[in-house]
Amino acid sequence: MLELEDIQHFLISRPPALTARYEFLTFRRPPGGRAWLKGVLDKVGTANKVGSNQLDSRWVTVAFTWNGLQALGLDERSLTSFPEEFRQGMAARADILGTTGANHPKHWVGNVASPDLHAIVILFARNVAERDRCTREHQKYLSELAGVEVLSSLDLEAIPPFDYAHEHFGYRDRLSQPAIEGTGDQPTPGAGPPIKAGEFFLGYLDESGEQPPLPQPEVLSRNGSYLAYIRLEEHVGTFRDFLRQHGDTPQQQELIAAKLMGRWRSGAPLVLAPQNDDPALGADLQRTNDFNYGTMDPYGYACPMGSHIRRMNPRDTVENMQRRKMIRRGGTYGPALPENAPDDGVERGIAAFVGCASLVRQFEFAMNVWANDPHFKDLGNDRDPFVGTQDGTFDMTIPKRPIRKKITGLPAFTTVRGGAYFLLPGIRALKYLATLANGS
């Protein structure tokens, strides 16, 4: 059984928040960091509480970088027991992730590539007023402490229309959520069987049938997860120009948008709606994932091999899919760009977290092999159109009878503007960290 009272709520439940704020912290002195943690402990939401109280209006999550664990005073033996990729941090893994060129960590904003990044506090709030109230409260708390500073922060808000979750390009979001064994959640049709908890939380059996070794001491790692944070700027003007360039009519433009994603912007999957959009299908979670590729679309005539959803979740067409699943959280930042408005140069995008038990086997694999391998599924010169590293030299191949369509020189629709790896500890682990002595 999952110890829900010891697991932070973040990867288990999605609270009804329309706004969020991420604050990136640095601990100038270990006692300051520990004092800060002690003071926020009782505000951190646990998996067994969040969701049960509909009156809540804010939800708090706390996570640490490897440098942050060191800055809190964790001893060397414990620090070295963490996996290599977490110790190095996301910025040092840029080559593996493909964050090169304009995406390179030297261009990242908010000091998140700095070794001074030690912690993140994630606030989800029901509305802007509540977010601002919590922000003021946190600022006041920090001003009373010595040695803890905010390196940077990011405010997030849902963008209109507010009746469904979507990002700035207009694609419906939050369509798939892995069902975790032991939570009681049932997978939606087509999503595959529930996934062993050890794929997301440390200290449980994973899909190998084994329990991987834990970083030490166990109290620090059990019920924890790793988070990969990415701030992805979306170039909405470039995207809309691209659609206009490759589609003469609004219908053709929608089809091109759908081919890039693998779903219509309504969320309807191309495998089930290959010719025309079906918004009702897109909104129906009982139907919108109920498809496979192997028998329903083996050649990609509906959903191209190189489309985003087919790369990020190839379903029945790859081995060991259950070992590659991840949980995504996050939201949009920046103002929506009105339809038909020229690009205003304002940064807007997605700031998201990927939660998993192994950054190298799950997150880095997806970025390195599925998003960025030009030879994925024998394509040859394609990368993921949204999260692959694009520099205008790659293609988008769209299978079509009798002859496939190849769009050459795909522009970069996105740019990585920040990223970091965090440990999302369990509640007992937070208490353990808060009471550390220096170098213990």
Place this chain on the structure above:
Amino acid sequence: MATRPLPQEQKGERKKPHILDRPRTNDWAQPQAMAIPKTGYFRREEGRYGPTYPKTPACYGFSVVGKVKAGAEQAMRDYGKKIEDAVKSDPFILAPLQLHYLRWILFDIGSGLHFMYQGIFDTDFDKYIEDAIVLFNQSGITTVFTNLEGWPEDWRTNVPAVAKFFREHQCPSFLEYGEYPFVSAGEVKKALRVKQALSDMLDQMQ
């Protein structure tokens, strides 16, 4: 401090991992040879578990050499029959590894019995290792590597340790050649299916 410095951005150079400067990767008709530096790679590029080895005209591959534990020769040889039977009963059991060929070789070079495992495949080194561990865990077949000195005891759960073993025992090629360079096994099979389909079509025209 992080244990590894930020990678340096290489200005003006298109990032295309694993591919050499000017390989004619789409020219299957022209055989190509590639001489490889002693390190096994031309420019150090980080893979998930260590430096990546380039794709060559002979695709991805490795040649892993390890010393056999004393008295384990027969167990090694018996393993050959075990794999033969496993593939007979499920011809696609090794499909996750995206292989062209595998070779298992035992030889004595005067300092004891050694084993060489040579593979040519279409997936990168790290993914091969991850998939191989899952495959062996799922199929119930243990790996022949348990008969080698230095093989990690916790190999079923410790992918980084297995990746480290493979890297430490890898003997990189200094030359690789492809008669039909860079062509994947999938493409070869696709071409043979087209040939078969054409042959069937011609039969129907008689």
